[in-house]
Amino acid sequence: MNDHVPSDPARLLTVFDREMRERARPDGPGTRVERVGDVVRQVGGPHDWNGVVWSSPDLDAPRADAAVAAQVAHCERLGCEEFEWKLYGHDRPADLGARLSAAGFEADEPETLLVAPVADLATDVRLPEGIRLRTVRDEADVELMARAHEQAFGSDWSRLRHQVLARLREDPEHFVGVLALAGDEPVSSARMELYPGTGFAGLWGGGTVAAWRGRGVYRALVAFRAGVAAERGYRYLQVDATEDSRPILQRLGFTALTTTTPYVYRPARP
Numbered sequence: 001m002n003d004h005v006p007s008d009p010a011r012l013l014t015v016f017d018r019e020m021r022e023r024a025r026p027d028g029p030g031t032r033v034e035r036v037g038d039v040v041r042q043v044g045g046p047h048d049w050n051g052v053v054w055s056s057p058d059l060d061a062p063r064a065d066a067a068v069a070a071q072v073a074h075c076e077r078l079g080c081e082e083f084e085w086k087l088y089g090h091d092r093p094a095d096l097g098a099r100l101s102a103a104g105f106e107a108d109e110p111e112t113l114l115v116a117p118v119a120d121l122a123t124d125v126r127l128p129e130g131i132r133l134r135t136v137r138d139e140a141d142v143e144l145m146a147r148a149h150e151q152a153f154g155s156d157w158s159r160l161r162h163q164v165l166a167r168l169r170e171d172p173e174h175f176v177g178v179l180a181l182a183g184d185e186p187v188s189s190a191r192m193e194l195y196p197g198t199g200f201a202g203l204w205g206g207g208t209v210a211a212w213r214g215r216g217v218y219r220a221l222v223a224f225r226a227g228v229a230a231e232r233g234y235r236y237l238q239v240d241a242t243e244d245s246r247p248i249l250q251r252l253g254f255t256a257l258t259t260t261t262p263y264v265y266r267p268a269r270p
Contacts, residue, residue: 012115013090013257016238019198021088027193028163029170038067045080047162050075052082058090061099068103073266082266089259091095097261103261106147111240118201120255123227125178128215131187131223136177139165144179145205148186152205155207164191176228180208180217187212188193190221192228194198199235206245210234218245222252 024033031044038056060069069087075083080132085100093099104158125133136145142164146157152207167175174196180188188208194201199229203225208217229237239262241249250256 003170009255009257014234014255015032015236016115017054017115019116020195020200020238023198024053025171025195025197028181029166040076046081046102047159049084049163050080050082051086053086055085055096057092061093061094061095064093064096065103066097068099068105072103072265080267082264085263085265087261087263089261102123103265105265108262108264109242110218110259110261111242112246113257113260114239114241114246114248115248115257116237116252116254117240118226118229118237121223121226121230121237123223123230125220125223125227126216126231127220128212128217130210131180131217131220132180133220134179134181136168136179136189136191137141137163137233138168140216141166141177141179142168143175144181144186145189146205148179148189148209149205149207151209166258176225178221178224180212180221183214188217188221190225194229194232194234200238201229201232203235203237203239218248219252222249 001192020039023044026033026042027049031042031048033040033042038059040054041052055067071083071085073234087097087100087106127133128241140152145164146161159226164177174194176192178190179186186207190206191204192201193204203222206218207222226237239249239254247254256264
Protein backbone atom coordinates (compact mmCIF):
# COMPACT_ATOMS: atom_id res chain seq x y z
CA MET A 1 0.00 0.00 0.00
CA ASN A 2 1.32 3.45 -0.93
CA ASP A 3 2.57 5.50 2.02
CA HIS A 4 1.17 8.71 0.52
CA VAL A 5 -2.14 9.71 2.09
CA PRO A 6 -4.42 11.37 -0.51
CA SER A 7 -6.69 14.14 0.71
CA ASP A 8 -8.85 15.01 -2.30
CA PRO A 9 -12.29 13.32 -2.33
CA ALA A 10 -11.95 11.46 -5.64
CA ARG A 11 -8.68 9.80 -4.66
CA LEU A 12 -9.92 9.05 -1.15
CA LEU A 13 -12.98 7.33 -2.63
CA THR A 14 -10.77 5.28 -4.95
CA VAL A 15 -8.67 4.11 -2.01
CA PHE A 16 -11.78 3.32 0.04
CA ASP A 17 -13.40 1.34 -2.78
CA ARG A 18 -10.26 -0.71 -3.32
CA GLU A 19 -9.23 -1.38 0.28
CA MET A 20 -12.56 -1.57 2.10
CA ARG A 21 -14.90 -2.93 -0.53
CA GLU A 22 -13.22 -4.79 -3.40
CA ARG A 23 -10.56 -6.25 -1.05
CA ALA A 24 -12.90 -6.53 1.93
CA ARG A 25 -11.83 -8.57 4.95
CA PRO A 26 -14.23 -10.37 7.32
CA ASP A 27 -15.57 -7.95 9.93
CA GLY A 28 -15.54 -10.39 12.81
CA PRO A 29 -14.97 -13.94 14.06
CA GLY A 30 -16.95 -16.61 12.28
CA THR A 31 -17.46 -14.62 9.08
CA ARG A 32 -15.86 -15.00 5.67
CA VAL A 33 -15.66 -12.90 2.52
CA GLU A 34 -16.46 -14.39 -0.88
CA ARG A 35 -15.97 -12.99 -4.37
CA VAL A 36 -18.71 -14.47 -6.55
CA GLY A 37 -19.07 -13.22 -10.10
CA ASP A 38 -19.58 -9.46 -10.03
CA VAL A 39 -19.89 -9.01 -6.26
CA VAL A 40 -17.94 -9.31 -3.03
CA ARG A 41 -20.07 -10.42 -0.10
CA GLN A 42 -19.69 -11.35 3.55
CA VAL A 43 -21.19 -14.56 4.89
CA GLY A 44 -21.66 -15.37 8.57
CA GLY A 45 -24.08 -16.76 11.10
CA PRO A 46 -27.59 -15.48 11.87
CA HIS A 47 -26.31 -12.79 14.27
CA ASP A 48 -23.58 -11.60 11.90
CA TRP A 49 -23.82 -9.06 9.11
CA ASN A 50 -24.52 -10.84 5.82
CA GLY A 51 -24.45 -8.85 2.62
CA VAL A 52 -22.79 -7.37 -0.45
CA VAL A 53 -20.01 -4.84 0.13
CA TRP A 54 -18.86 -4.30 -3.47
CA SER A 55 -20.17 -4.76 -6.97
CA SER A 56 -18.27 -4.40 -10.22
CA PRO A 57 -18.25 -0.91 -11.78
CA ASP A 58 -18.73 -2.68 -15.11
CA LEU A 59 -22.23 -3.91 -14.25
CA ASP A 60 -24.73 -3.21 -17.01
CA ALA A 61 -28.47 -3.84 -16.73
CA PRO A 62 -28.49 -7.58 -17.59
CA ARG A 63 -25.45 -8.34 -15.40
CA ALA A 64 -26.92 -6.31 -12.55
CA ASP A 65 -30.20 -8.22 -12.66
CA ALA A 66 -28.31 -11.52 -12.73
CA ALA A 67 -26.15 -10.48 -9.77
CA VAL A 68 -29.16 -9.37 -7.73
CA ALA A 69 -31.05 -12.60 -8.49
CA ALA A 70 -27.98 -14.65 -7.50
CA GLN A 71 -27.79 -12.90 -4.11
CA VAL A 72 -31.48 -13.47 -3.45
CA ALA A 73 -30.99 -17.16 -4.22
CA HIS A 74 -27.91 -17.22 -1.97
CA CYS A 75 -29.90 -15.73 0.92
CA GLU A 76 -32.75 -18.19 0.49
CA ARG A 77 -30.28 -21.08 0.31
CA LEU A 78 -28.43 -19.84 3.41
CA GLY A 79 -31.64 -19.42 5.38
CA CYS A 80 -30.53 -15.98 6.61
CA GLU A 81 -32.94 -13.72 8.44
CA GLU A 82 -31.87 -10.77 6.34
CA PHE A 83 -29.32 -9.97 3.67
CA GLU A 84 -28.08 -6.47 2.89
CA TRP A 85 -26.78 -5.02 -0.35
CA LYS A 86 -24.77 -1.97 0.70
CA LEU A 87 -25.31 0.40 -2.21
CA TYR A 88 -23.06 3.44 -2.68
CA GLY A 89 -24.08 6.54 -4.58
CA HIS A 90 -21.52 6.03 -7.35
CA ASP A 91 -22.26 2.32 -7.95
CA ARG A 92 -23.37 1.20 -11.38
CA PRO A 93 -25.69 0.92 -13.12
CA ALA A 94 -27.27 4.19 -12.03
CA ASP A 95 -30.64 2.50 -11.42
CA LEU A 96 -29.23 -0.36 -9.33
CA GLY A 97 -31.32 0.76 -6.35
CA ALA A 98 -34.52 0.43 -8.39
CA ARG A 99 -33.44 -3.01 -9.55
CA LEU A 100 -32.83 -4.10 -5.97
CA SER A 101 -36.26 -2.81 -4.95
CA ALA A 102 -37.88 -4.68 -7.82
CA ALA A 103 -36.23 -7.88 -6.54
CA GLY A 104 -37.69 -7.47 -3.04
CA PHE A 105 -35.00 -5.47 -1.25
CA GLU A 106 -36.18 -2.62 0.98
CA ALA A 107 -34.18 0.60 1.24
CA ASP A 108 -33.35 1.99 4.68
CA GLU A 109 -32.35 5.61 5.30
CA PRO A 110 -29.31 6.72 3.29
CA GLU A 111 -26.18 7.82 5.11
CA THR A 112 -23.11 9.79 4.05
CA LEU A 113 -19.72 8.13 3.70
CA LEU A 114 -17.15 10.37 5.40
CA VAL A 115 -13.39 9.79 5.51
CA ALA A 116 -10.56 11.71 7.16
CA PRO A 117 -6.79 11.18 7.27
CA VAL A 118 -6.04 10.41 10.92
CA ALA A 119 -3.12 12.86 10.88
CA ASP A 120 -5.56 15.74 10.19
CA LEU A 121 -7.78 15.07 13.21
CA ALA A 122 -7.59 16.48 16.73
CA THR A 123 -6.93 13.81 19.33
CA ASP A 124 -7.21 15.90 22.51
CA VAL A 125 -10.23 14.69 24.48
CA ARG A 126 -12.26 17.53 26.00
CA LEU A 127 -15.05 16.27 28.21
CA PRO A 128 -17.93 18.25 29.69
CA GLU A 129 -17.92 18.48 33.46
CA GLY A 130 -19.33 15.36 35.08
CA ILE A 131 -18.41 12.98 32.24
CA ARG A 132 -15.64 10.39 32.17
CA LEU A 133 -14.63 7.88 29.49
CA ARG A 134 -13.93 4.20 30.01
CA THR A 135 -12.92 1.56 27.50
CA VAL A 136 -15.13 -1.50 27.22
CA ARG A 137 -13.51 -4.48 28.89
CA ASP A 138 -16.11 -7.16 29.66
CA GLU A 139 -19.70 -8.32 29.35
CA ALA A 140 -20.92 -5.87 32.00
CA ASP A 141 -19.49 -3.00 29.95
CA VAL A 142 -21.22 -4.34 26.84
CA GLU A 143 -24.52 -4.18 28.71
CA LEU A 144 -23.81 -0.53 29.50
CA MET A 145 -23.09 0.06 25.80
CA ALA A 146 -26.41 -1.55 24.95
CA ARG A 147 -28.29 0.63 27.44
CA ALA A 148 -26.72 3.84 26.10
CA HIS A 149 -27.35 2.83 22.49
CA GLU A 150 -30.99 1.89 23.04
CA GLN A 151 -31.70 5.12 24.92
CA ALA A 152 -29.91 7.26 22.33
CA PHE A 153 -31.24 5.63 19.16
CA GLY A 154 -34.43 3.96 20.36
CA SER A 155 -33.46 0.74 18.59
CA ASP A 156 -32.81 -2.82 19.72
CA TRP A 157 -29.15 -3.73 20.29
CA SER A 158 -29.46 -7.51 20.55
CA ARG A 159 -27.64 -8.32 17.32
CA LEU A 160 -24.89 -5.79 18.02
CA ARG A 161 -24.55 -7.17 21.55
CA HIS A 162 -23.73 -10.59 20.09
CA GLN A 163 -21.20 -9.12 17.65
CA VAL A 164 -19.45 -6.96 20.26
CA LEU A 165 -19.18 -9.83 22.75
CA ALA A 166 -17.70 -12.03 20.02
CA ARG A 167 -15.11 -9.36 19.18
CA LEU A 168 -14.11 -8.95 22.83
CA ARG A 169 -13.70 -12.69 23.25
CA GLU A 170 -12.07 -13.62 19.98
CA ASP A 171 -10.53 -10.54 18.35
CA PRO A 172 -10.03 -7.76 20.93
CA GLU A 173 -6.91 -6.46 19.16
CA HIS A 174 -9.03 -5.03 16.33
CA PHE A 175 -11.92 -3.64 18.36
CA VAL A 176 -12.21 -0.60 20.62
CA GLY A 177 -15.33 0.11 22.65
CA VAL A 178 -15.71 3.23 24.77
CA LEU A 179 -18.33 4.43 27.24
CA ALA A 180 -19.14 7.96 28.35
CA LEU A 181 -20.38 7.83 31.93
CA ALA A 182 -22.08 10.37 34.19
CA GLY A 183 -21.29 8.79 37.51
CA ASP A 184 -22.13 5.14 36.83
CA GLU A 185 -24.82 5.90 34.24
CA PRO A 186 -23.91 5.45 30.55
CA VAL A 187 -24.87 8.50 28.48
CA SER A 188 -23.10 7.56 25.24
CA SER A 189 -21.20 4.66 23.75
CA ALA A 190 -19.13 4.19 20.64
CA ARG A 191 -16.91 1.63 19.01
CA MET A 192 -14.11 1.48 16.48
CA GLU A 193 -13.39 -1.42 14.16
CA LEU A 194 -9.74 -1.70 13.05
CA TYR A 195 -9.24 -3.29 9.63
CA PRO A 196 -5.67 -4.62 9.46
CA GLY A 197 -3.92 -4.33 6.12
CA THR A 198 -6.24 -1.59 4.85
CA GLY A 199 -5.05 1.54 6.66
CA PHE A 200 -8.69 2.16 7.68
CA ALA A 201 -10.50 2.16 10.99
CA GLY A 202 -14.27 2.55 11.12
CA LEU A 203 -16.19 4.62 13.65
CA TRP A 204 -19.59 3.28 14.70
CA GLY A 205 -22.18 4.27 17.27
CA GLY A 206 -21.62 7.49 19.17
CA GLY A 207 -25.25 8.12 19.98
CA THR A 208 -25.76 10.27 23.08
CA VAL A 209 -28.82 10.33 25.33
CA ALA A 210 -30.95 13.44 24.90
CA ALA A 211 -29.99 15.18 28.17
CA TRP A 212 -26.30 15.25 27.22
CA ARG A 213 -26.51 16.21 23.55
CA GLY A 214 -24.85 19.38 22.34
CA ARG A 215 -22.25 19.38 25.12
CA GLY A 216 -19.28 17.84 23.35
CA VAL A 217 -19.63 14.18 24.29
CA TYR A 218 -19.81 13.02 20.66
CA ARG A 219 -16.73 15.08 19.71
CA ALA A 220 -14.81 13.66 22.67
CA LEU A 221 -15.60 10.10 21.59
CA VAL A 222 -14.35 10.86 18.07
CA ALA A 223 -11.13 12.41 19.41
CA PHE A 224 -10.52 9.46 21.75
CA ARG A 225 -10.87 6.94 18.92
CA ALA A 226 -8.77 9.06 16.55
CA GLY A 227 -6.01 9.01 19.15
CA VAL A 228 -6.14 5.23 19.41
CA ALA A 229 -6.09 4.89 15.61
CA ALA A 230 -3.05 7.20 15.41
CA GLU A 231 -1.20 5.23 18.09
CA ARG A 232 -1.80 2.00 16.19
CA GLY A 233 -0.65 3.37 12.84
CA TYR A 234 -3.96 3.63 10.97
CA ARG A 235 -4.15 6.27 8.25
CA TYR A 236 -7.87 6.89 7.79
CA LEU A 237 -11.05 7.03 9.81
CA GLN A 238 -14.29 6.15 8.04
CA VAL A 239 -17.87 6.83 9.15
CA ASP A 240 -21.30 6.07 7.68
CA ALA A 241 -22.93 9.19 9.08
CA THR A 242 -26.54 10.08 9.74
CA GLU A 243 -27.71 13.61 9.08
CA ASP A 244 -27.38 14.32 12.81
CA SER A 245 -23.67 13.47 12.93
CA ARG A 246 -22.56 14.45 9.40
CA PRO A 247 -22.19 18.22 10.03
CA ILE A 248 -20.32 17.63 13.30
CA LEU A 249 -17.89 15.29 11.59
CA GLN A 250 -17.34 17.67 8.70
CA ARG A 251 -16.46 20.43 11.17
CA LEU A 252 -13.96 18.04 12.74
CA GLY A 253 -12.20 17.49 9.41
CA PHE A 254 -14.04 14.63 7.69
CA THR A 255 -14.80 14.81 3.96
CA ALA A 256 -18.06 13.58 2.42
CA LEU A 257 -17.28 11.18 -0.42
CA THR A 258 -20.62 9.66 -1.42
CA THR A 259 -23.83 8.25 0.03
CA THR A 260 -24.47 4.71 1.20
CA THR A 261 -27.91 3.12 1.41
CA PRO A 262 -28.68 -0.28 2.96
CA TYR A 263 -30.98 -2.35 0.76
CA VAL A 264 -32.22 -5.25 2.89
CA TYR A 265 -33.78 -8.50 1.70
CA ARG A 266 -35.84 -10.41 4.27
CA PRO A 267 -37.02 -13.82 3.03
CA ALA A 268 -40.64 -14.67 3.61
CA ARG A 269 -41.04 -17.32 6.30
CA PRO A 270 -44.04 -19.65 6.75
